[in-house]
Each structure stands twice: as C-alpha cells, then as structure tokens.
Amino acid sequence: xxxxxxxxxxxxxxxxxxxxxxxxxxxxxxxxxxxxxxxxxxxxxxxxxxxxxxxxxxxxxxxxxxxxxxxxxxxxxxxxxxxxxxxxxxxxxxxxxxxxxxxxxxxxxxxxxxxxxxxxxxxxxxxxxxxxxxxxxxxxxxxxxxxxxxxxxxxxxxxxxxxxxxxxxxxxxxxxxxx
Numbered sequence: 001x002x003x004x005x006x007x008x009x010x011x012x013x014x015x016x017x018x019x020x021x022x023x024x025x026x027x028x029x030x031x032x033x034x035x036x037x038x039x040x041x042x043x044x045x046x047x048x049x050x051x052x053x054x055x056x057x058x059x060x061x062x063x064x065x066x067x068x069x070x071x072x073x074x075x076x077x078x079x080x081x082x083x084x085x086x087x088x089x090x091x092x093x094x095x096x097x098x099x100x101x102x103x104x105x106x107x108x109x110x111x112x113x114x115x116x117x118x119x120x121x122x123x124x125x126x127x128x129x130x131x132x133x134x135x136x137x138x139x140x141x142x143x144x145x146x147x148x149x150x151x152x153x154x155x156x157x158x159x160x161x162x163x164x165x166x167x168x169x170x171x172x173x174x175x176x177x178x179x
Contacts, residue, residue: 018034019032019034019038019064019065019066019082020064020080020082021080021082021111021113021115024133027136028125028133028134028135028136029111029113029125029133029134029136030132030133031109031111031127031131031132031133031134032082032084032111035062035082035084035086036062036086038062038063038064038065038068038084039062039063039064039065039068040060040061040062041061041062041063041068041083041161041163041164042060042061042160042161042162042163043058043059043060043061044058044059044160045057045058045059045090045101046090047059047160049146055089056090056101057087057088057089057090057107058087058088058089058090058101058103059085059086059087060085060086060087060088060103061083061084061085061086061160061161062083062084062086063081063082063083063084064080064081064082066078067080067081067082067083071164071167072167074171074173075153075167075168075170075171075172075173075174076153076154076171076173077114077153077154077156078114079114079115079116080113080114080115081113081114082111082112082113082114083111083112083156084109084110084111084112085109085110085111085112086106086109087106087107087108087109087110088103088104088105088106088107089103089104089105089107090102090103090104091103091104105129106129107129108126108127108128108129109126109127109128109129109131109134110124110125110126110127110134110143111124111125111127111134112124112147112155112156113125114154119139120136120139120144121154121155122144122147122148122154122155122156123136123137123144124136124137124141124143124144124147125137151175152165152168152174152175152178153168153173153174153175158174158178159174159178159179165178
C-alpha cells in the first residue's frame with residue numbers, strides 16, 4: 001500500500017514538471033504537446049481587438065492543471081503558468097451541418113508563459129501548427145502591449161474566461177472596472 005502511494009506521488013510530480021515551460025538553448029519555448037489534456041478555459045469565435053473584420057476563427061484556451069488549481073485558491077497565476085491559445089479555422093458547410101459553425105484545422109498556436117526567471121514576467125511564444133518550438137514575441141508586440149494594459153488579472157484576459165472571472169472578483173485580484 002505504501003508503494004502505491006509513493007508511485008502515485010511520483011507520477012503526480014512528474015506530470016506537474018512536464019507541464020512547466022521548457023526552453024531551447026536559444027530561448028525558444030518547446031511546444032507543450034499535451035496541452036489538449038489541460039484544463040479548457042473557453043472558446044471565442046471571431047474575436048478581434050483591433051480595427052477591421054478578421055477571418056472567422058475559433059480561439060480555444062487551455063491552462064495547466066496546477067496553474068488552474070492555484071488560481072481557484074488565490075485568484076492569481078503562479079510562476080510557470082502556461083496558457084495555450086489554439087487558433088482553429090471555422091467552417092459552416094460540411095457533413096450534415098445546416099447552420100452555425102464548427103471547428104476545423106489548427107491555424108496557429110500561441111503560448112502565454114509566466115516565468116519570473118525570464119526578462120519579461122509574461123511572454124508570448126508563437127508556433128506554426130506543426131512547429132516543435134516557438135519564438136518569443138517582441139516586448140513591444142501588440143499582444144504584449146494589449147495584454148499588459150487590458151488583462152483582468154496579471155497580463156491575462158480572465159474577463160473572457162466565464163468560470164474564472166468570478167473567482168478573480170471574489171479574491172480581489174481582478175483589475176478595477178473589469179467586466
């Protein structure tokens with residue numbers, strides 16, 4: 001019985017470690033291939049933050065299980081948090097579908113990482129659909145700037161995660177005026 005408990009504890013520790021950011025020697029982020037096993041936070045359809053009419057697409061957001069649990073307890077994201085934005089094309093005609101939209105192929109993947117050992121506390125990394133590593137976005141990129149100015153908690157858009165915004169408000173960690 002003690003062996004089973006030890007094995008379970010070691011498995012949990014290994015899983016938590018595998019969900020931490022891993023970097024190449026030149027500072028690129030290694031793609032977290034198991035992100036679809038993480039906690040699903042939300043999906044947006046056709047969201048845009050600038051002018052113009054963007055291509056209709058789905059944005060799916062996932063977060064590591066340990067970061068999700070910490071957020072539920074504190075209303076804050078712990079160090080080594082990774083949020084994955086999986087961008088998928090939207091389709092409306094196919095199979096038996098007569099109306100509405102459904103998700104198709106992956107167009108891009110972005111990972112938002114909180115890592116206090118890096119120059120920026122929060123950094124975005126961009127991946128093509130099949131890339132094994134992603135390059136960090138520039139510190140003055142539109143994503144970095146918009147998230148730092150408009151993120152409800154830290155540099156994250158918790159205002160678009162309907163299960164987490166009430167937690168942030170209850171814990172007092174949401175920026176004032178966040179709706």
